[in-house]
Amino acid sequence: MLLIAFVGVPLIADRLAPLVPLSVERRIGVAVDRQVRAIFDGKECAAPEGRAAFDKLMGALSRHIATPFPIEPAVLASSTANAVALPGGKVYVLDGLIQKSKSPDEVAAVVAHEIGHVAERDGMRHLIQNGGTSFLIGLLFGDVTGSAVVLTAARSLASASYSRVAETRADRHAIDAMLALGRSPVPLGELLTRITGESKRGPFDMLSGHPLSSDRLEAMRAADRPVTAPPLLTDDEWRALKAICTAKS
């Protein structure tokens, strides 16, 4: 039993996640969305100029990362410096992350990392691994949106810390996307170092007790090339993004 618990379930999750129909993952994403927003306790920020800048960044990134779902990004008015990708393609960037960023490249690279988790279906994998028996049964029989299951799933996602392998894989997506945009991948490491260096354990992927390992940083530095494209946002757009939660909408 122990062997199944520690070896079997991660293996099952790895094999099962790619087989879950996309429509099922989307339904799970929609179902856990409300709970996840409640956990973050943040309203969606949509000051028009800030939203336009945010959409410009997202558009650039999603052209360079192939995902099984269209990405549905939003900024939430939470002061926590974090970002999260839900099953089914919803990506939340918390205002705290934008405030902590020193450049559009830093925001872009972290969001690219989250889109990488969508591409790899890591949220789905995590739920299969940690959602418990009720979730697995729900998945097998098609009812994954019952209230108890959804609550379990949302809580499980809220404490998600992905394996080092998954983090490295998501970094790879971010590195490739930044290079494809003619920008450096190193700001990903710089922002993550700043966040994880300061914060204690918090909910969700970025801050959940997985400080940026030196080999992840090394991979970004090794891939780095001189920039060949202008910054991803103009100064005005960057200011607008910084004010997305505070400017009048």
Ligand SMILES: [Zn+2]
């Ligand atoms: Zn991650």
